[in-house]
Amino acid sequence: MNTVTLSETTLTIEPQGLDKMWSFTKRLEIPLAHVRGATWDPGANHGSKGLRGPGLGLPGKWSGTYTQGGDKHFWNVSNAPDTVVIELVDEHFTRLYLTAPDPRQLVDHINAAVDS
Numbered sequence: 001m002n003t004v005t006l007s008e009t010t011l012t013i014e015p016q017g018l019d020k021m022w023s024f025t026k027r028l029e030i031p032l033a034h035v036r037g038a039t040w041d042p043g044a045n046h047g048s049k050g051l052r053g054p055g056l057g058l059p060g061k062w063s064g065t066y067t068q069g070g071d072k073h074f075w076n077v078s079n080a081p082d083t084v085v086i087e088l089v090d091e092h093f094t095r096l097y098l099t100a101p102d103p104r105q106l107v108d109h110i111n112a113a114v115d116s
Contacts, residue, residue, distance in 0.1 A: 002076055002098045004106055006113050011035055011086070013096060015063070015076050022056035022063040023076050028096070036087040038110040040103040044083045049075065062097070073097060086110065 001019065005012040013028040020026055048068065049057070055064010055075070062075040071094040077083050078099045084106050086096040100106045 001078060002100060004098065004100060004110075006032075006109060008032075011110065011113075013074075013076075013098065019063055019076050019078075022061075023074070024054045024064055025074070025076075028074065028093075030088060030091060030096075032113055034088050034091050035110065035114050036089055037114055038084055038086045038107045040107045041083050041085045042081040044085055044097055045077055045080045049073070065093075071095070084110075 001016045003014040003016060009032055011030045011032055015023050015025055045062065049062060049066040050068025052064060052066050062077050064075060066073050066075055072092060073095045074093045075097045076099060077097050082099050082103045084098045084100045084103045088094055088096065
């Protein structure tokens with residue numbers, strides 16, 4: 001699970017519990033100017049994730065950095081139906097795949113912050 005916080009200028013993602021260790025990530029801070037938008041995608045985990053490293057990859061649990069087609073993606077997904085995908089530009093990661101307790105509300109908040 002992740003804690004996602006929005007300020008006027010920053011999107012902050014903090015993996016919770018053991019996810020910090022498995023993802024090798026304590027916190028991601030992304031300027032809102034680098035966030036293109038977010039979508040709720042319950043089927044995101046069904047496709048290939050690419051090469052893992054570092055991180056954890058088990059059936060139903062993906063956490064860490066995955067590289068596919070030259071792009072790096074951050075995954076911290078524990079429950080597929082609650083997956084939020086955040087598109088980024090000019091960042092280390094091109095996409096963030098996250099589990100969120102209320103994915104539709106999170107997507108709406110991120111997109112509203114990006115549009116303002």
